[in-house]
Amino acid sequence: MRLASVPFPQTGIHVAIIMDGNGRWALAHTHERSDGHRAGADNVRRIVEAAPGLGIRALTLYAFSRDNWSRPQGEVNNIMALLRAFLESEGERCKREGVRIQVIGSRDKLEYSLVRSIAAAERQTARGTRLDLRIALNYSSRDSILAAARRCLLSNKSEARKVSDFLAGDGRRAGVPDVDLLIRTGGEKRLSDFLLWECAYAELYFTPTLWPDFSPRDLEAAIAEFKHRERRFGNIGKSSTSTQEYWLR
Numbered sequence: 001m002r003l004a005s006v007p008f009p010q011t012g013i014h015v016a017i018i019m020d021g022n023g024r025w026a027l028a029h030t031h032e033r034s035d036g037h038r039a040g041a042d043n044v045r046r047i048v049e050a051a052p053g054l055g056i057r058a059l060t061l062y063a064f065s066r067d068n069w070s071r072p073q074g075e076v077n078n079i080m081a082l083l084r085a086f087l088e089s090e091g092e093r094c095k096r097e098g099v100r101i102q103v104i105g106s107r108d109k110l111e112y113s114l115v116r117s118i119a120a121a122e123r124q125t126a127r128g129t130r131l132d133l134r135i136a137l138n139y140s141s142r143d144s145i146l147a148a149a150r151r152c153l154l155s156n157k158s159e160a161r162k163v164s165d166f167l168a169g170d171g172r173r174a175g176v177p178d179v180d181l182l183i184r185t186g187g188e189k190r191l192s193d194f195l196l197w198e199c200a201y202a203e204l205y206f207t208p209t210l211w212p213d214f215s216p217r218d219l220e221a222a223i224a225e226f227k228h229r230e231r232r233f234g235n236i237g238k239s240s241t242s243t244q245e246y247w248l249r
């Protein structure tokens with residue numbers, strides 16, 4: 001089945017999370033950075049499980065940026081192993097629970113075994129309609145905007161909306177909704193080359209809580225605050241939800 005043939009869920013918000021603070025969590029607990037990433041991966045499972053019940057229909061997680069390759073090789077290997085383990089162990093559960101997995105970012109530089117696990121998890125979960133779980137891996141927003149712009153030029157479709165349609169990573173998905181709420185854990189306040197185009201009108205939420213400690217209850221609190229924000233999209237007095245507009249147009 002072609003992924004592009006499956007429509008996005010019709011309602012709910014798109015939340016994107018920069019999962020920062022695994023290293024500091026490890027420092028405070030065991031001093032092994034790998035333990036921080038393992039605790040971070042465990043937390044991904046908790047947050048994915050809670051997301052549909054909180055009105056989230058798309059969840060994009062920043063797991064590994066293009067610039068993270070400069071970390072020590074052992075740490076890179078550790079994160080890649082955790083990602084592979086996640087994809088291999090969660091595929092069945094995600095399928096059962098209607099969670100569709102998609103990995104965005106470039107697949108060059110990834111080990112073949114990981115690329116195979118990605119393809120298998122995407123295939124296995126392709127019919128899920130409760131939650132779109134997008135994992136950003138070897139990801140750079142600037143790179144993906146450039147790639148989308150190139151595809152637009154080749155196809156003679158240059159409007160902004162068409163760029164959005166090409167942003168899913170490798171063109172297999174029929175478009176990607178804008179982000180409604182961007183959360184960054186770990187106390188820093190920056191975007192770090194994550195979903196720069198899709199976050200044009202996202203509400204930003206920064207919390208000092210370190211990613212492994214960021215609980216479903218914390219996510220619920222972030223969404224509660226988001227619901228109180230007035231979203232005007234440059235307009236006066238008009239509030240609306242971009243994701244739903246995207247899905248309905």
Ligand code: FPP
Pocket residue numbers: 019020021022023024025037038040041044061062063064065068079082083086135186
């Ligand atoms: C940032 O914390 C975290 C990362 C670069 C890796 C994120 C990876 C995971 C949560 C595990 C695997 C993911 C999935 C989807 C199963 P940091 O190491 O920069 O923390 P620090 O700023 O405290 O050092």
